[in-house]
Amino acid sequence: MKGSWLPISLRETLQCAYSPRPLTSCRQQALNIRPRQFTTASRKQAIAAPEINFRDRRDRDPGRGGWEREREIGYQGGGEEQSAFVARLLPVSPSYFTAQPLFTDDFLVLQNLMTKHSGLPCVKPGEHPRVAWRSLSEYRDRVGETVKAAKYHKIVEILVRLNKIHPSVRPEEVQTALDQYKRNIDPFKNEQKTAQVDSLGRTLGAGRRKSATARAWLVEGTGEVLVNGKSLADAFGRVHDRESVIWALKATNRIDKYNVWALSMGGGTTGQAEALTLAVGKALMAHEPALKPALRRAGCLTRDPKRVERKKPGHVKARKMPAWVKR
Amino acid sequence: MAASINCWKCLSRPSIAVIQLSSRVARVAASAPFSSTSTNLALPAPTRKAASTTKGVKTNLKINKKPRPKESRKPPATGERKALRKRIVLSNTNALEVAGMEDLSPEIVDAIAKDTAEGEAGSGLVGKVVGLPGATVDSLRAIEAFKTTQGWGLFRRPGTLIRKETADLTRALLAAQKEKSTLTLMLDGAKGTGKSMMLLQAQASAFAKSWIVLHIPEAQELSNGVNDYAPIPGSDLWAQPTYTAEWLAKIGKANNEILKTLKMKNTHNLPVPIEKDITLARFCELGSRDPDIAWSFFQAFWTELNLPGRPPVLLTLDGMSYIMGMSEYRDTDNKFIHCHNLALVKHFADHISGTSKLANGGAIIGSTSRSHNPISLSMDLAIYQALQRQAKQEITQKDPFEKKYDERATKALQNASAMMIGGLTKKESRGLMEYWAASGVLRQRVDEQTVAERWALAGHGVAAEIQRGALRMRI
Incomplete structure (x- = not known):
């Protein structure tokens, strides 16, 4: 969800809606109107100079820079007990004066981490765990700044480098930093389930087409096909539909090697027949995984996503317009 | 709007003059309500001339439709289109002659019967296409055994595939001939499985074995009211004179070879005198000349066939479910006549039920039709029960809550055996496809793959x- 170009107040709402987990847990988000530019206080150990002991400084340092001097003025009346009187709000992070202060902070945090842990051993090339990082638009929404792609890519580069540190020696802080940039859902964990041959020698495949769904069980046999308890000729009147059902077997020359027992429901005859193509194809692939390229070429593994196009207002059907009438 | 009487929505009251006028009109109308004298006497209304057409103004706003184009050629003569539709083509000179195809001779019929008795290693005719000899083809054509949908016109000459069911049926026929018993059989199976073809094969075998074959090719012609009918005096039966006469002619023509060798033995009570010692072929011909006497002649013919020393008889009927309920004919009370009150149908029903036997042996075979046929629950149940009886399974009883069973149909079919005809085996399919390939009709390799696919x-x-x-x- 892109929200970079929205007004700040709306961005806040968007972020609440889309981010259950804060990007940086340390970032202060208590206030409704987030004082972004002033809330880097807890990170300044990492970024800016160490915290200033004003009393010492006042004694010691005659030539002080602008923002520190102002802070000093702020504390002039406070004295020892550090009362909350603030004459003027001060930026906590020096990044305040950059174009993208939050991005700069994030970048510096990661860069420091990288330099700090650059000596740690890495895993062998290609053996590091695959991680899907947050996308640029997601990051932009988080920070609410106009971050360029190239800039964000620098962050990702550092993340990739940090990810190569061997997991057994990876420091806690590195891990937390990495976790902050990981996508909520790890797409690489989603492994496709492969159908197995069961104890009775059957494999099950499922397929869909239009609004029809089909399941097909395949066993080694002599080429008998039953669809919903009926033979192919009874189940489908069109020869083309019948051919669709056993297309996976025909394309691989295995019609007389397997028996098919299938159930199909929903949709029309063509939908059911072509849903069965997919189901039989997948079931066959479970028997013989080596047939995958052949089946892919025969179009027995790809779900056709086309559906009925919806009707539009002002149209008679999806595209059809009413007849033109003069006045 | 003016305040008229009829204007009921108008709030203003009608004036008195209007009310008086209207009541006077009503009185005049009431005095002579139906008189049309004045209108008849009145001069005819002057015919209004067409409205004066001013130049450039179209008066007729109606858009004239184009008249239907007249057919330039002559329409086909009566019956011509039907003849074209029903035409049976039995030969295709472009198809190749299949070498080594055997003809369905009596010896081959015996071989077929032996085939499955000895198992797979019999004469090896199962799964092969056997040609029909010319005389048999003529006979089969005469009894209308060929159908337009069976694809006879694709091949050089008629041939038929011998399958396991053919062997079973042939064996049963030969056993009936040997034991002089009557085989009663119902053939059933899904659409296109070859029920009519099985009938044809039985008929071909019967012709080869010199049986007398009687065939009703379309049972619906008996029951759907397209033929004339007349009550038979002294019974509740109805004859179908024209159909019977035509049928007798067909029987005489198809079985001519045998019938002309058989002479009349008994004297029958016939409505017309006939010569003595005429052949049965001649008798059929005489009976077919006059529809009014055809039914008596058929009865006499049937009696003659059942005399000792006559050949076995095969009586077949296609489309059994048409004759298992009420017909489209009506009786004198304008009620529908039950099919089994039609004399010809009753003749078939009596024989398939086993109440009448064939003295010289033979078979009564009825086959169902599974395309556009009426549903006969009784027939379906009878077939189902017969199959279960033959398989020695528990027999399904009829549904006690179903009212559409036909008692007479149930009774007629309860003793008949049944044969369920399914698809071909792969071996038979291969034999058939190889025959097509040899005929040059199927231009494709015939191997296990293609056979399995088909x-x-x-x-x-x-x-x-x-x-x-x-x-x-x-x-």
Whole structure:
């Protein structure tokens, strides 16, 4: 969800809606109107100079820079007990004066981490765990700044480098930093389930087409096909539909090697027949995984996503317009 | 709007003058309500001339439709289109002659019967196509055994595939001939599995074995009210004179070879005198001349056939469910006549039920039709029960809550045996496809792959579907 170009107040709402987990847990988000530019206080150990002991400084340092001097003025009346009187709000992070202060902070945090842990051993090339990082638009929404792609890519580069540190020696802080940039859902964990041959020698495949769904069980046999308890000729009147059902077997020359027992429901005859193509194809692939390229070429593994196009207002059907009438 | 009487929505009251006028009109109308004298006497209204047409103004706003184009050629003569539709073509000179195809001779019929008795290693005729000899083809054509949908016109000469069921049926026929018993059989199976073809094969075998074959090719012609009918005096039966006369002619023509060798033995009570010692062929011919006497002649003919020393008889009927309920004919009370009150149908029903036997042996075979046929629950149940009886399974009883059973149909079919005809086996399919390939009709390699594919696509070898897929859908 892109929200970079929205007004700040709306961005806040968007972020609440889309981010259950804060990007940086340390970032202060208590206030409704987030004082972004002033809330880097807890990170300044990492970024800016160490915290200033004003009393010492006042004694010691005659030539002080602008923002520190102002802070000093702020504390002039406070004295020892550090009362909350603030004459003027001060930026906590020096990044305040950059174009993208939050991005700069994030970048510096990661860069420091990288330099700090650059000596740690890495895993062998290609053996590091695959991680899907947050996308640029997601990051932009988080920070609410106009971050360029190239800039964000620098962050990702550092993340990739940090990810190569061997997991057994990876420091806690590195891990937390990495976790902050990981996508909520790890797409690489989603492994496709492969159908197995069961104890009775059957494999099950499922397929869909239009609004029809089909399941097909395949066993080694002599080429008998039953669809919903009926033979192919009874189940489908069109020869083309019948051919669709056993297309996976025909394309691989295995019609007389397997028996098919299938159930199909929903949709029309063509939908059911072509849903069965997919189901039989997948079931066959479970028997013989080596047939995958052949089946892919025969179009027995790809779900056709086309559906009925919806009707539009002002149209008679999806595209059809009413007849033109003069006045 | 002016305040008229009829204007009921108007709030203003009608004036008195209007009310008086209207009541006077009503009184005048009441005095002579139906008189049309004045209108008749009145001069005819002057015919209004067409409205004066001013130049450039179109008066007729109606858009004239184009008249239907007149047919330039002569329409086909009566019956011509039907003849074209019903035409049976039995030969295709472009198809190749299949070398080594045997003819269905009496010896081959015996071999077929032996075939499955000895198992797979018999004469090896199962799964092969056997040609029909010329005389048999003529006879089969005479009894209208060939159908237009069976694809005879694709091949050089008629041939038929011998399958396991053929062997079973042939064996049963020969056993009936040997034991002089009557085989009663119902053939059933899905659409396109070859029920009519099985009848044809039985008839061909019967012709080869010198039986007398009687065939009703379309049972619906008996029951759907297209033929004339007349009550038979002294009974509740109805004859169908014209159909019977035509049928007798067909029987005489188809079985001419045998019938002309058989002489009348008994004297019968016939409405017309006939010569003595005429052949049965001649007798059939005489009976077919006059529809009014045809039924008596058929009865006499049947009696003659059942005399000792006559050949066995095969009586077949196609489309059994048409004659298992009420017909379209009506009796004198304008009620529908039950099919079994039609004399010809009753003749068949009596024989398939076993109440009348064939003295010289033979078979009564009825086959069902599974395309556009009426549903006969009794017949379906009878077939189902017969199959279960033959398989020695528990027999399904009829549904006690179903009212559509026909008692007479149940009674007629309860003793008959049944044969369920399914798809071809792969071996038979292969034999058929090899015959097509040898005829040059199927231009494709016939190997296990193609046979398996055709067999599966045809719903486990339904013969008509194999043919549809392999021969008709090619282009």
